[in-house]
Amino acid sequence: MANNSAWVLVTGVIRDEQFLVDRFNFLFKLKEKGDIEQVVFSTWIGEIDKFKNIAALIKQYNFVLVASQEPDLICTGHYLHQVVSLKNGLDVCPDDSFILRTRTDKCGPESGFFDDLIESFFEKRNYIRPLEDATSLFSYKVGIQGGHTKSSAEIPSVFFWNDRLYFGYKQDLLKFVNFDILAFDFKKIIPEELLFSYPFLTRYPIFNIFYEAVNQQYVGYHFVPGMGSMTQEFLNTLSESLVSFKVFKYAFLSERFLLHKYFFDINSENDFGFDPHYRGINVINDQETQSYVDSLFSNEQVPRSDNLAQDFNALVDFLTNQYTFTKVIQRDAGLNGYIFDTPRVSATIKEHKPQPETLPLLLRSDDARARTNVGQRSALNIRTTGQRGFLYHGPYIRLDVGDYEISFFGEWSGALTEVDIDIVSDKGAHLWAKKTFNQITRSKQLAVLPFSLTEMCELLEVRIHVADKTNMSIEKVEFKKIHYDSTFEKKSSVLLARVKKNFPLLGKILPV
Numbered sequence: 001m002a003n004n005s006a007w008v009l010v011t012g013v014i015r016d017e018q019f020l021v022d023r024f025n026f027l028f029k030l031k032e033k034g035d036i037e038q039v040v041f042s043t044w045i046g047e048i049d050k051f052k053n054i055a056a057l058i059k060q061y062n063f064v065l066v067a068s069q070e071p072d073l074i075c076t077g078h079y080l081h082q083v084v085s086l087k088n089g090l091d092v093c094p095d096d097s098f099i100l101r102t103r104t105d106k107c108g109p110e111s112g113f114f115d116d117l118i119e120s121f122f123e124k125r126n127y128i129r130p131l132e133d134a135t136s137l138f139s140y141k142v143g144i145q146g147g148h149t150k151s152s153a154e155i156p157s158v159f160f161w162n163d164r165l166y167f168g169y170k171q172d173l174l175k176f177v178n179f180d181i182l183a184f185d186f187k188k189i190i191p192e193e194l195l196f197s198y199p200f201l202t203r204y205p206i207f208n209i210f211y212e213a214v215n216q217q218y219v220g221y222h223f224v225p226g227m228g229s230m231t232q233e234f235l236n237t238l239s240e241s242l243v244s245f246k247v248f249k250y251a252f253l254s255e256r257f258l259l260h261k262y263f264f265d266i267n268s269e270n271d272f273g274f275d276p277h278y279r280g281i282n283v284i285n286d287q288e289t290q291s292y293v294d295s296l297f298s299n300e301q302v303p304r305s306d307n308l309a310q311d312f313n314a315l316v317d318f319l320t321n322q323y324t325f326t327k328v329i330q331r332d333a334g335l336n337g338y339i340f341d342t343p344r345v346s347a348t349i350k351e352h353k354p355q356p357e358t359l360p361l362l363l364r365s366d367d368a369r370a371r372t373n374v375g376q377r378s379a380l381n382i383r384t385t386g387q388r389g390f391l392y393h394g395p396y397i398r399l400d401v402g403d404y405e406i407s408f409f410g411e412w413s414g415a416l417t418e419v420d421i422d423i424v425s426d427k428g429a430h431l432w433a434k435k436t437f438n439q440i441t442r443s444k445q446l447a448v449l450p451f452s453l454t455e456m457c458e459l460l461e462v463r464i465h466v467a468d469k470t471n472m473s474i475e476k477v478e479f480k481k482i483h484y485d486s487t488f489e490k491k492s493s494v495l496l497a498r499v500k501k502n503f504p505l506l507g508k509i510l511p512v
C-alpha cells in the first residue's frame with residue numbers, strides 16, 4: 001500500500017538557470033512546510049558543474065542529485081533522454097511514494113499550473129485515488145494537465161497530452177518507461193504520445209494500428225500549426241470523413257475511455273468524464289461502435305483488431321489520395337522589424353469514394369460475409385442438407401474493372417448432380433458469369449470460375465445453387481485478380497488453358 005509521502009522529480013538539462021533557481025526556492029518552501037518530503041534532480045554527468053548557483057542550492061536544501069551518463073543516441077524530441085532521466089530519478093524515490101514529475105523549464109505559471117495550485121494540491125492530498133478494479137493496469141489514477149486533453153479531441157491524434165507536469169504513484173509511473181525504441185517509427189510518432197500510450201499498447205493494439213495509419217509527426221508539426229488558416233468548412237468535412245473509419249473511431253474512443261478510467265486533472269483535481277465527441281461529432285454513431293464502447297466499460301477487452309485490415313487500407317488511401325495538405329511559409333515582419341516565418345495552409349478533400357476490396361481475399365465458412373439459405377454452417381464448412389437452393393451466397397464486396405477468378409474449396413461425394421455457380425452484382429440485377437458444373441473434382445479445390453468486370457461493381461456476390469440430392473460442402477472461397485501484361489499474354493493464357501485440357505503433358509506456350 002502507498003503512504004501519503006509526496007516527492008518532486010525534476011528532469012533534464014538546465015536551459016534557464018534563473019527559472020530553475022526560482023523553482024528550487026519554491027519547492028524548498030513546500031519541503032519546509034512538510035507538504036512534500038524531498039526533491040530529486042535527475043540530469044547528466046557534468047551538467048551541474050556548469051551552473052554553480054544550482055549546485056549550491058541543491059547542497060543547501062539537501063536535495064537529491066542524480067547524474068547519469070547522457071545517451072549517445074538522439075531520438076525525436078530527445079525521447080530516450082527523457083526516459084533515462086525519468087527512470088533513474090524514479091529509482092531513488094521510495095517505492096510507495098507519490099511523485100510529481102516536472103522539468104527544468106516551461107513548467108511554471110506559463111504552463112497553467114500556478115504556484116498556489118501546486119501548494120494547494122499538496123496540502124489537500126486529494127491525489128490518492130485507488131483503482132481497485134482487478135483488471136486495472138495502474139494502482140492509482142495518474143494526474144495530468146487537462147487542457148491538452150481537450151485540445152487533443154480537436155485534432156487527428158491520440159495521447160497528444162502535455163507532459164510538462166504529471167503526477168502518480170511510483171510503481172505506476174515506472175510503467176511509462178520504455179526503452180524498446182527500435183519498435184517504434186519516430187518518423188511517425190511524437191514523444192508525448194509514446195510516453196502516455198506505452199502502458200496500454202499491449203492490451204489495446206488499436207493504438208499501434210492508428211499510429212501506423214495516421215502520421216502523428218505530421219499532425220503535431222504541420223497540421224496543428226496550420227489549423228488557424230484552415231476554413232471551418234474544411235475542418236468539418238475532414239472530421240466527418242475521419243469518424244467514418246473504424247480505426248480512427250476505435251482509437252479515439254479507447255483513448256477517451258482510458259483518460260476517464262486512469263487519469264485525473266491535476267489543475268482542477270477533477271476526474272475526467274467519458275466524452276465520445278470529436279470536434280462536436282458523436283463518434284458512437286452505429287450499433288457496432290456502441291458494442292465496442294460497451295466492451296471497453298464491461299471488461300476492458302476490446303474487439304479483435306485483426307478484422308480492421310480493410311478499414312486500415314481505406315483510411316490510409318483517404319489520407320494519401322483524398323486529403324491534400326500544402327504548407328506554405330510566408331515571411332512576415334514582426335515587432336521591431338524582426339522577420340519570422342508563419343505557416344499558411346492550403347488543404348482540400350476530394351470526394352471520398354469507397355475503395356475496392358483488397359485481393360486476394362480468402363473467405364472461410366465462418367466468415368460473416370459467407371451466407372447460406374439451405375446449408376448447415378459449422379466452424380469447418382457449409383454443408384448441404386438435402387434441400388434445393390443456395391448453398392452459398394456472398395460476400396457482397398466492391399470490385400474494380402478487371403479480370404478475376406474464384407476458386408472453391410471443399411468436399412463432394414455421392415451421386416453426380418448439377419451445381420450451378422453464378423457471379424452477380426446489384427442483388428442479382430447484373431449477371432457477370434454463370435456455369436453449370438456436372439463434374440466436380442474430388443480434390444479439395446472443387447472448381448475455378450474466371451470472370452471479367454467491365455465496370456466497377458457494388459455488392460458483388462457469388463452464388464452456388466445445389467439440387468436436393470447434392471452432397472457437398474464448401475470450406476472456403478478465394479477471390480484473385482488476374483494480371484495480364486499484354487493482350488497477347490491474355491490470349492496466350494486462354495489458349496494455353498485449352499491446350500492443357502487436351503494435351504495435359506504439354507508444358508507451356510512460348511511467344512514467338
